[in-house]
Amino acid sequence: MTTTPPAPRPYQSYVYAYPHKTAYRPLGERRPSLRTLWAGEPKDALSLYLHIPFCEVRCGFCNLFTRIGAPGELTTRYLDALERQAEAVRDALGDEEPVRFAAAAFGGGTPTYLTADELDRLCDIAEKRMGADLAAVPLSVETSPSTATADRLAVLAARGATRLSIGVQSFVAEEAKAAVRPQRGSDVAAALGRIRDSAVPVLNIDLIYGIGGQTARTWRYSLDAALDWRPEELYLYPLYVRPLTGLDRRVRESDREWDARRLALYRQGRDHLLDRGYEQVSMRMFRRTDAPGAGEARGPDDYACQTDGMIGLGCGARSYTSRLHYSFDYAVGASEVRGIIDDYTRTEDFGHAEVGFAMTGDESRRRHLLQSLLQAGGLATEEYRSRFGTAPEDDFGPELARFAALGWLDRDAPAGLLRLGPEGLAHSDALGPELFSPAVRAGMAAYEPK
Ligand code: SF4
Numbered sequence: 001m002t003t004t005p006p007a008p009r010p011y012q013s014y015v016y017a018y019p020h021k022t023a024y025r026p027l028g029e030r031r032p033s034l035r036t037l038w039a040g041e042p043k044d045a046l047s048l049y050l051h052i053p054f055c056e057v058r059c060g061f062c063n064l065f066t067r068i069g070a071p072g073e074l075t076t077r078y079l080d081a082l083e084r085q086a087e088a089v090r091d092a093l094g095d096e097e098p099v100r101f102a103a104a105a106f107g108g109g110t111p112t113y114l115t116a117d118e119l120d121r122l123c124d125i126a127e128k129r130m131g132a133d134l135a136a137v138p139l140s141v142e143t144s145p146s147t148a149t150a151d152r153l154a155v156l157a158a159r160g161a162t163r164l165s166i167g168v169q170s171f172v173a174e175e176a177k178a179a180v181r182p183q184r185g186s187d188v189a190a191a192l193g194r195i196r197d198s199a200v201p202v203l204n205i206d207l208i209y210g211i212g213g214q215t216a217r218t219w220r221y222s223l224d225a226a227l228d229w230r231p232e233e234l235y236l237y238p239l240y241v242r243p244l245t246g247l248d249r250r251v252r253e254s255d256r257e258w259d260a261r262r263l264a265l266y267r268q269g270r271d272h273l274l275d276r277g278y279e280q281v282s283m284r285m286f287r288r289t290d291a292p293g294a295g296e297a298r299g300p301d302d303y304a305c306q307t308d309g310m311i312g313l314g315c316g317a318r319s320y321t322s323r324l325h326y327s328f329d330y331a332v333g334a335s336e337v338r339g340i341i342d343d344y345t346r347t348e349d350f351g352h353a354e355v356g357f358a359m360t361g362d363e364s365r366r367r368h369l370l371q372s373l374l375q376a377g378g379l380a381t382e383e384y385r386s387r388f389g390t391a392p393e394d395d396f397g398p399e400l401a402r403f404a405a406l407g408w409l410d411r412d413a414p415a416g417l418l419r420l421g422p423e424g425l426a427h428s429d430a431l432g433p434e435l436f437s438p439a440v441r442a443g444m445a446a447y448e449p450k
Contacts (some may be wrong), residue, residue, distance in 0.1 A: 008430045015432030018367045023443030034092035046388045051314030054113040058179040065316035066109040067337045077345040086129035088350035101132035105140040112147035125158040135160035137184045145191040153198040163202035173224035202232040209265035210239035232291035282426035317342035326356030336450045378419025447448040
C-alpha cells in the first residue's frame with residue numbers, strides 16, 4: 001500500500017533565484033578578479049540589471065535591499081559609483097569576443113525614485129558605459145504610484161522601455177494600510193493612467209493576497225480594479241512576514257489559518273484571471289493571452305534562463321557566471337542598508353567579486369531543474385540531458401518521486417516534459433526549497449538577518 005507523504009506548509013520561500021543571497025559569503029582573499037571570472041563565459045546574450053536601492057516608503061512586507069528617503073546628494077553619489085562600476089565591469093568583459101546584451105531591467109527599490117534627469121543618466125550608463133542598446137532589447141522598469149510621474153515616464157519611453165511594473169498590492173485603502181503601504185486610490189488610478197498614456201507596451205500590476213482583513217470579496221475587488229486597466233501582465237504575490245520587516249512584529253492569525261486563507265485566495269485569483277483571458281506563466285505570473293510575449297514560457301521577473309550570464313550593477317544586484325554567483329553584502333535593516341550603500345558609493349575598485357556562492361555541477365543542475373519546474377511551461381528533459389548528459393530522474397529521483405506522490409506533477413504532460421500540475425504550481429513556494437542543496441540550506445540557516 002502506498003501512502004501519500006504529509007505535504008509541507010505551502011508558503012516557505014519565494015525562489016526567484018537560486019541560490020538565495022543569504023547563502024552567499026564574503027570571498028575574502030579568494031575574491032577573483034572579474035576579468036578572470038568572465039574569461040571564457042558566453043557574452044553574446046547577457047542580461048543587464050541595474051539596481052536602484054531607494055524608495056519613498058518602506059512597505060511592511062518588503063525584505064528587499066532598499067533605503068527610504070535618500071537625499072539628492074546620495075542618489076548623485078550612487079549614480080557616480082554605478083558609472084565607475086559599469087566602466088570596470090565593461091573593461092573586465094574585454095573585447096576579445098563580441099559582448100551583447102539581450103535584455104535589460106532597472107529594479108530596486110524603486111528606480112523611479114530617481115528624477116527624470118537621473119533616469120536619463122541611468123540609461124546613459126547602460127548604453128554608453130556597458131554598451132547595451134536599450135532601444136533594441138526588452139527593457140523592464142519597476143515603478144510606484146507616487147513616482148510614476150509624466151516626466152520620468154517620458155524619459156523611460158523615449159529610451160526604449162518596453163515594460164513598466166507597478167506595485168499596487170491592493171486597491172482597498174485599508175488593506176494597503178495594513179500592509180504598511182499607505183496610498184490613496186486616486187493616486188494609484190492617476191499613476192496607472194499616466195503609464196497607459198506613456199504608450200510603453202507592457203503594463204504589469206503587482207497585487208498581494210493574505211493581507212490582514214482581506215476577504216474573497218475585497219480580493220475580487222482588487223483583481224477587477226486591476227483588470228479595468230487591461231494590464232498585459234499581473235503578478236499575484238502571497239504575503240510573507242519576514243524578519244526585520246515592518247510586519248515582523250504584528251500579531252496575526254495562526255499559521256495554519258493564514259496558510260489556508262492564502263491558498264484559497266490564490267485559487268480564487270488564478271481562476272478569475274484564467275476566466276478573464278490570462279494564461280498562467282508561473283505561480284505568481286499571469287499574462288494576457290493577446291499581449292506581447294504571450295505563449296512564451298517565462299516571465300520577465302522570473303529570471304529563469306538557466307545558462308545565460310547576468311551582469312548586475314548596483315549594490316544590491318547579483319551577477320551570474322557559470323562558476324560563481326556574486327554580489328555585495330546584503331541586509332534588510334535600515335542602518336545596515338545605509339552602511340552598505342555608503343560603502344558602495346565610496347568604492348573605487350570594482351574589479352573583483354566580493355561576496356558570492358561558487359556554483360558546482362550539482363548546484364547548476366538544481367538551479368536548472370528548479371527554475372524550469374517553477375514555470376508553468378515546465379522542463380524539457382532533452383534540454384536538460386543535452387546540457388548535463390543525464391536525465392533529471394537520474395539526478396533527482398527521490399525528490400521527483402516525492403513530488404509525484406504529493407500530486408504536484410502533471411501526470412498528463414506530454415512525453416519528454418516534466419511539468420507541475422495545478423497543485424504543484426499552487427505549492428511552488430514549498431517545492432522550491434525542497435530542491436535546495438545541503439550546502440545552500442546550511443548557508444541560509446547560518447545567515448543572521450541584519
Ligand atoms: S516593496 Fe518595492 S516599493 Fe515597497 S519598500 Fe520594497 S522595494 Fe520599495
